Amino acid sequence: MKSRADIIDTLRTAGVREDLAEAAANAAILQSRKHGHSRAFSPRSDRRIKREIDRVPPMLDAKLRAKCARDNVSLRHLTLSLWTAWLALEGEA
Secondary structure, rough: OOOOOHHHHHHHHHHOOOHHHHHHHHHHHHHHHHOOOHHHHHOOOOOOOOOOOOOOHHHHHHHHHHHHHOOOOHHHHHHHHHHHHHHHOOOOO
């Protein structure tokens, strides 16, 4: 994989503006990374809790998975972030 500097140099050589070259390099680096579970929600013990959602509308699921893939966000991180934000609204987090 090319480094960020190599990508920027290649784009500059091709005549791409500086700011666009940097934005493209950042996007290329983000797209090349493999994303697993977020470290923001690492469990502090060996205790594991599994939650499942039943009867999700198929179109909602398809749109959600597609947007997560486009934005490079894991569904687990998105769900845990939502729960954390919701609890924070009431001062429970």
